[in-house]
Every structure is written in C-alpha cells, then in structure tokens.
Amino acid sequence: MAPRADLFELGSLALDPGEARTVELDIELQPVTVGAQPYEPQPASVPARLDVSRTVAGWSLRLRFDPAVEGPCTRCLDRARAALELDLREYHQPGGGEELASPYIEQGALDLRAWARDAVVLELPTYILCRENCLGICSACGExxxxxxPDHDHPAEPDARWAKLSDVRFD
Ligand SMILES: [Zn+2]
Ligand SMILES: [Zn+2]
Structure with a gap:
C-alpha cells in the first residue's frame, strides 16, 4: 500500500533508542462538527512541529500547531472564528498492551490527520462565539x-381586558 500523505513514517527517521528528532511539516485539517454546526479549518493547512523521541520500547511524540476554524456563532449564527494553540503528547509502546498503544500509530506510521482532528474536536469550546459577549438573536423577532x-425591546402586548380600562378617564 502506498503511504498516504497524512501518514508519517516514524521509521523513516532511523532513530536509535534515546535519539530524538524534530520535524517541521504541514498538517491538513478536516472540517469538524460542534453542536451540530459545521466548522471549516481556516486555513486548511497549518505548519506543525513534531518532536519524535525513540524510546527503548517505542515512541514518545509531541505535536504543536495552532489551528483555527470558522463557522456560525453559537448564539447569533454570524460568522465566528475559534483559534487554538495545541501542544499534544502521544506515547506508543507496541506489544505493551492496549493502554500503551497509541490509536494513531499503526505499524510505525503516525496518522497525523486523525490525531490533529481528534485534538481539534476535543479542544474547541462548546460555544463558538463571534465576539466574547455576543448578545445573540432576539427571541421575539429574530433580529x-x-x-x-441597546434599546431593542418589545413592550409586552397589552392584555385586551385592560385595554378597555385604559380608555376610562378619571377626571
Ligand atoms: Zn454572535
Ligand atoms: Zn426583537
């Protein structure tokens, strides 16, 4: 099988146990869904720094990149942007049992795309707002x-029963 561009072959660094290398690369980010709303990575590709350390039994990885996504504001549906600064760690010890195996490494190939996507989904705030104190939309008229x-308001509809009384004048 031909290696995919989003897979990084850890073995290609030819590291001996105890050795480490830093690799600069670009990560292709994928669209994500937060609160049933779609968010697009902006830009779609971001520079990343991957630190690879070969341990006696496996790999120790650190990945740093600053992704951002754009999509609807959770409150008002205007355009909103959320930016993250990610500093991720991953350890992989093949044959050490399931808890020591990274889900992103298979046969020495690191799935950068899946790792980055999961981290973005995990780290994005639950509410992505167009501004810190977005006021949202009016529940009465949708504006x-x-x-x-600040003066936008809807006076309560006068109750029909009281409307008649308001015609009564007290002199
Ligand atoms: Zn908003
Ligand atoms: Zn209104």
Whole structure:
C-alpha cells in the first residue's frame, strides 16, 4: 500500500533508542462538527512541529500547531472564528498492551490527520462565539441583537381586558 500523505513514517527517521528528532511539516485539517454546526479549518493547512523521541520500547511524540476554524456563532449564527494553540503528547509502546498503544500509530506510521482532528474536536469550546459577549438573536423577532442596539425591546402586548380600562378617564 502506498503511504498516504497524512501518514508519517516514524521509521523513516532511523532513530536509535534515546535519539530524538524534530520535524517541521504541514498538517491538513478536516472540517469538524460542534453542536451540530459545521466548522471549516481556516486555513486548511497549518505548519506543525513534531518532536519524535525513540524510546527503548517505542515512541514518545509531541505535536504543536495552532489551528483555527470558522463557522456560525453559537448564539447569533454570524460568522465566528475559534483559534487554538495545541501542544499534544502521544506515547506508543507496541506489544505493551492496549493502554500503551497509541490509536494513531499503526505499524510505525503516525496518522497525523486523525490525531490533529481528534485534538481539534476535543479542544474547541462548546460555544463558538463571534465576539466574547455576543448578545445573540432576539427571541421575539429574530433580529441580531449585536446590530440592533441597546434599546431593542418589545413592550409586552397589552392584555385586551385592560385595554378597555385604559380608555376610562378619571377626571
Ligand atoms: Zn454572535
Ligand atoms: Zn426583537
């Protein structure tokens, strides 16, 4: 099988136990879904720094990159952006049992795309907002309250029974 571009062959570094190498590479990011809303990575490809250490029994990895995604604001549906600074660690000890095996490494190939995608999904905030104090949309008329101004209000409908009384004048 031909190696995929998103797979990094750890063996290609030809490290002996105790040796380490830092690799600069680009990671292709994938669209993610947060709260049933789609978010696109922006930019789609980000530079990353991968530290690879060969241990006696396996690998110790550190991956750093700063992804950002864009999509609808959770409150008002305007365009929103969330930026992350990720510093991830992964350990892999083949034959050491399931808890010592990384889900992103198979036969010496590191699946950077899957690792990056899972980390982005995990680290994104539950609410992605267009601004820190987004006011959302008006529940009565649907207008974006960020644009509407502080005076936007809907006086409660006067109760029909009281409407008649308001015609009564007390002199
Ligand atoms: Zn908003
Ligand atoms: Zn309104």
């Amino acid at each position: 974006n309250l960020n644009d509407a101004g």
